[in-house]
Amino acid sequence: MIAEALNRLVRELTKLPSIGEKTALRMAFHIISLPRSEAQSLAQSIIEIKEKVTLCSVCFNITDCNPCSICESDRSNSDTICVVESPAHLAAFERTGQFKGIYHVLQGVISPLRNTSPDDLKIKELVTRLQQGKVKEVILAMNPTREGETTAIYLANIIKPLSLKVTRIAQGIPRGGEIEYLDESTLKSSLEGRREL
Numbered sequence: 001m002i003a004e005a006l007n008r009l010v011r012e013l014t015k016l017p018s019i020g021e022k023t024a025l026r027m028a029f030h031i032i033s034l035p036r037s038e039a040q041s042l043a044q045s046i047i048e049i050k051e052k053v054t055l056c057s058v059c060f061n062i063t064d065c066n067p068c069s070i071c072e073s074d075r076s077n078s079d080t081i082c083v084v085e086s087p088a089h090l091a092a093f094e095r096t097g098q099f100k101g102i103y104h105v106l107q108g109v110i111s112p113l114r115n116t117s118p119d120d121l122k123i124k125e126l127v128t129r130l131q132q133g134k135v136k137e138v139i140l141a142m143n144p145t146r147e148g149e150t151t152a153i154y155l156a157n158i159i160k161p162l163s164l165k166v167t168r169i170a171q172g173i174p175r176g177g178e179i180e181y182l183d184e185s186t187l188k189s190s191l192e193g194r195r196e197l
């Protein structure tokens with residue numbers, strides 16, 4: 001029965017991003033070698049994150065208080081909204097310390113392959129926020145992938161009739177690159193070199 005429990009753990013671990021079977025097996029053996037208290041603490045933290053962390057009802061970032069601390073704080077450029085795909089991308093821009101505006105997390109990009117349509121994303125919610133009239137510029141900060149570009153063009157077409165400035169982050173980011181893995185200076189220059197759509 002030990003083998004079945006091990007198999008189950010390996011199966012669960014391989015569902016995580018970038019974890020193949022070999023890595024999962026190594027992690028599983030490591031977990032087996034941990035003191036019981038450490039293994040329990042790991043399991044508990046996974047349960048807790050699902051119970052305590054929710055999406056901010058304003059920007060859809062992950063948060064344990066609602067609205068999130070960014071939406072609640074006085075940002076110096078609160079008339080500029082940076083639209084990102086995921087909370088991981090938001091965190092990457094925050095790490096640069098360069099952006100003082102507000103955010104909107106789409107929770108994905110338009111992807112026919114993954115069956116994600118505009119209705120599956122937080123686009124209606126974005127438009128509602130923009131219609132409140134406080135935002136003057138919308139920065140479209142999706143990944144420079146085909147899906148990211150498709151999403152940016154789709155959003156630009158919706159936002160332009162609202163008479164707002166629409167910009168796209170610069171393409172200093174390598175094609176197919178992932179925002180969350182880029183160094184801070186590349187991200188910084190991509191914000192500085194953003195262009196109007």
Ligand SMILES: [Zn+2]
Pocket residue numbers: 056057058059060061067068069070071072
């Ligand atoms: Zn928020």
